[in-house]
Amino acid sequence: MKQVIIATQNLGKAKDFEALFRPFGYEVLTLRDIAEDIDVEETGSTFEENAILKAETVAKLLNTAVIADDSGLEIDALGGEPGVYSARYAGGEKSDSANIDKVLEKMKGIPEEKRHARFRCVLAIAVPGKETKVFSGTCEGYIIEERIGENGFGYDPIFWVPSEGRTLAEMQPQEKAAISHRGNAMREMQQSLSKLLNGSEE
Template sequence: MKQIIIATNNKGKAKDFEALLNPLGYEVLTLQDIEEEIDVEETGTTFEENAILKAEETAKILNKPVISDDSGLEIDALNGEPGIYSARYAGGEKSDSANIDKVLSKLEGVPEEQRTARFRCVLAIAAPGEQTETFSGSCEGRILNGRRGEHGFGYDPIFYVPELDKAMAELAPEQKAKISHRGNALRELKAAMPSWLS
């Protein structure tokens, strides 16, 4: 079985990729499965730039195909914030709870119809000697006034999905995969899988 690295330490993300790549004869590994310490600095100004940086740098170090993902939340009333800073929006260590608190305080008093937002995800797939390709997906919704639900991670408890009348964190994992930004990006990747990968 050929190996492909997902440039993440998040086992949840890895499961999404396994479902797509195992049938193609790929064993999916994450950065936790390899011995080398790899920490690529995300100096890009867009999700796409950061995804490409992570994929190309990791592929170069390991000499293997790599998929990376950069994703986050864009809130219209905050001019697209937190955007590429979603993971560390509240500063310091990554804290989902602190990030949510910051969003809710910044949106205090903003009426419901102006709380539109989307999750965005860009996947980059790179390998030594191959052209890097990117695939993207998004999910539209609104920011709630408070947390709802027990599932998911990140901003899921305050992200409302109108067509399902639920917060993202109220969805079971398989429901979320059908509509999520990462699920949509993975479907794009599946539909246009680079020929060199198969």
């Protein structure tokens, strides 16, 4: 089976990528599998900057093709927060529960029609000696007032997808992959995937 390296230590993201890549015949390897000591500091001010930074840094260190993503939640009523700070929105160590608590607290009193939000994902594929390619995708929805569902990770339990009538955390991995921001970015990348990973695209 072909392999693809994802520049992440996040187990939740790893599961998402496994669901996305399996239909294309790729085995997903993460930094936990091959280089657990690599941890790229996300110093960019946009999802695109962070994705490129992670992909290019790890590709250079490992001298192979690498895919990185940066993604997060954008809430209109909060001026786009938490945005690039989604993983550490509550400060300190990454904590999904604390991040959700902070969002729910800041959203108190905001009516349903003004709770619109989206997940945004930017994927970068870095190949040594080649120009880094970038792809993006979004998933539109609403922030609900309490957690529903046990699947997924991050803000999934409070992100309601109107077209599905449930939260992302109520979906199985393949169901989520079919409509998620990461899945949409992946489908945008799909046509270039084989050439890019094989280093054959000019």
